[in-house]
Amino acid sequence: MSDCVFCQIIAGELPVTWIHQGERCVAFMDIRPLTTGHVLVVAKEHAESFPDVSSDTAAEMMRVAHELDGALRASGLRCEGVNMLLADGVAAGQEVLHVHMHVFPAYRNDGFALKFPPEFGRLPQRPELEDAANLIRSALSDRR
Numbered sequence: 001m002s003d004c005v006f007c008q009i010i011a012g013e014l015p016v017t018w019i020h021q022g023e024r025c026v027a028f029m030d031i032r033p034l035t036t037g038h039v040l041v042v043a044k045e046h047a048e049s050f051p052d053v054s055s056d057t058a059a060e061m062m063r064v065a066h067e068l069d070g071a072l073r074a075s076g077l078r079c080e081g082v083n084m085l086l087a088d089g090v091a092a093g094q095e096v097l098h099v100h101m102h103v104f105p106a107y108r109n110d111g112f113a114l115k116f117p118p119e120f121g122r123l124p125q126r127p128e129l130e131d132a133a134n135l136i137r138s139a140l141s142d143r144r
């Protein structure tokens, strides 16, 4: 038995409230919802980090999240908007180390917020943007 809680859920070893069971990902209700209607979209393959799942799995996760966004808005649950959050890595706030995306209703004064760093709002000079972009483009071309 895996010690990964999401692998245990996918294997049917733990109780869960299903929303979707697909070829490459599943979706079920989060037991600690940020707002009512909070759904987790979870890769079926065990991988800690998003780049470690196949591009087909990543695409299916986004397709399911896209469908859930529309479903949440049409569900009758309080839902004035939808948040989608994939925390990739402990530093990003990932708690269960198995790739998953949070999809949950948003509404005015729902209590959920992103905390921005103190330097947020400072506009970087163009060369600073170019330097960062060069590093990203280089890494991207290495992955393709």
Ligand SMILES: [Zn+2]
Pocket (backbone or CB within 6 Å): 004, 005, 006, 007, 008, 045, 046, 047, 097, 098
């Ligand atoms: Zn797992």
